[in-house]
Amino acid sequence: VYQYLxxxxxxxxxxxxxxxxxxxxxxASEHPGLLxxxxxxYGVSDPRLHTTVFGLTFPSPIGLAAxxxxxxxxxxxxxxxxxxxxxxxxxxxxxxxxxxxxxLFRLPADQxxxxxxxxxxxxxxxxxxxxxGLRQRGVISAPLGINLGKSKLTPLANAPEDYIHxxxxxxxxGDYFVINVSSPNTPGLRELQDKQHLDTLLAQVMAYIAExxxxxxxxxxxxxxxxxxxxxxxxxxxxxxxxxxxxxxxxTTKRRQLRTAIDEAGGLSGKPLGERALEVLRYLNRQLQGQxxxxxxxxxxxxxDVMSRFEAGASLVQLYTALVYEGPGxxxxxxxxxxxxxxxxxxxSIRQ
Ligand SMILES: Cc1cc2nc3c(=O)[nH]c(=O)nc-3n(C[C@H](O)[C@H](O)[C@H](O)COP(=O)(O)O)c2cc1C
Numbered sequence: 001v002y003q004y005l006x007x008x009x010x011x012x013x014x015x016x017x018x019x020x021x022x023x024x025x026x027x028a029s030e031h032p033g034l035l036x037x038x039x040x041x042y043g044v045s046d047p048r049l050h051t052t053v054f055g056l057t058f059p060s061p062i063g064l065a066a067x068x069x070x071x072x073x074x075x076x077x078x079x080x081x082x083x084x085x086x087x088x089x090x091x092x093x094x095x096x097x098x099x100x101x102x103x104l105f106r107l108p109a110d111q112x113x114x115x116x117x118x119x120x121x122x123x124x125x126x127x128x129x130x131x132x133g134l135r136q137r138g139v140i141s142a143p144l145g146i147n148l149g150k151s152k153l154t155p156l157a158n159a160p161e162d163y164i165h166x167x168x169x170x171x172x173x174g175d176y177f178v179i180n181v182s183s184p185n186t187p188g189l190r191e192l193q194d195k196q197h198l199d200t201l202l203a204q205v206m207a208y209i210a211e212x213x214x215x216x217x218x219x220x221x222x223x224x225x226x227x228x229x230x231x232x233x234x235x236x237x238x239x240x241x242x243x244x245x246x247x248x249x250x251x252t253t254k255r256r257q258l259r260t261a262i263d264e265a266g267g268l269s270g271k272p273l274g275e276r277a278l279e280v281l282r283y284l285n286r287q288l289q290g291q292x293x294x295x296x297x298x299x300x301x302x303x304x305d306v307m308s309r310f311e312a313g314a315s316l317v318q319l320y321t322a323l324v325y326e327g328p329g330x331x332x333x334x335x336x337x338x339x340x341x342x343x344x345x346x347x348x349s350i351r352q
Pocket of ligand 1: 065066067068070089090104113115117119147180183221249250251269270271273297298299300318319320321322
């Protein structure tokens with residue numbers, strides 16, 4: 001169906017289509033009948049997809065990447081589409097409008113997107129209220145990740161308090177949390193990946209978590225544009241501070257080998273990001289030797305892409321841009337590919 005729908009959707013402004021899609025999925029999330037229909041059309045369920053990482057059991061290792069459902073509007077619908085987990089956000093401590101429009105661009109010839117959304121979101125307090133309602137209704141049937149960003153107005157020096165403010169409001173509702181220091185669209189944010197900043201930030205966030213009655217996993221999401229020495233620093237700090245895992249990668253500010261002539265600031269995602277994201281994953285895996293679980297994201301669109309990430313050490317994968325180019329059917333196709341592979345070689349995941 002999506003191959004017929006796509007040309008129509010691609011005639012509309014990208015952000016308009018995004019809003020329409022989220023509104024439709026939010027509506028479906030309120031109606032058990034519609035959720036059943038989505039599950040029937042797109043859902044997947046197979047014990048061979050079950051994955052346990054950082055103490056959580058995922059019905060499938062394929063998750064929705066941050067940025068698609070920033071405000072937790074449509075979690076039940078995304079799960080019905082076959083995702084094994086959803087990562088909402090980035091959520092910031094304070095509500096904010098994000099950058100001026102247009103801020104989202106399609107590059108169809110590259111199967112890529114450039115975005116400079118700038119953490120548009122309703123803020124941690126409003127998201128917490130939504131999640132409280134969803135938890136009460138018991139409609140979140142798989143692990144929920146909450147990705148946290150820094151409020152634009154908060155100076156870099158106060159970043160730790162800003163993240164902890166949001167974390168504190170959202171802590172009861174997430175199964176794992178992500179500190180996002182890798183978005184290119186909040187001025188100065190990626191400097192938080194530097195050794196000194198990152199150490200202070202992780203120390204304070206981990207101290208907050210240590211005080212909570214339930215300790216929940218904290219992951220760090222990093223940029224694909226870090227050098228190997230920078231990655232080494234990140235690894236050392238994560239191990240030292242007791243971070244539960246790494247998400248690699250966010251979008252890139254580089255513009256390598258694009259077919260599309262486009263001069264827009266922002267982060268590039270999709271196909272052209274895949275190679276670099278995989279390279280970073282391989283490097284992390286080589287240095288970590290299994291000491292930390294890895295979540296792969298960036299340019300994943302097929303079952304082969306997923307298998308290459310597993311082989312490179314990932315325990316889970318996420319996607320965003322492939323949904324835009326392939327439609328929701330891509331989740332089932334990828335899942336069936338993994339199941340088929342595991343049927344042929346049932347020990348593959350154990351060997352890894
Ligand atoms: C429009 C858009 C908005 C995004 N917003 C966020 C965000 O708020 N927080 C975040 O950590 N990543 C965000 N991302 C990055 C994705 O989570 C993902 O890391 C990246 O797009 C690479 O995956 P992909 O190639 O499958 O899209 C965004 C990506 C896109 C395309």
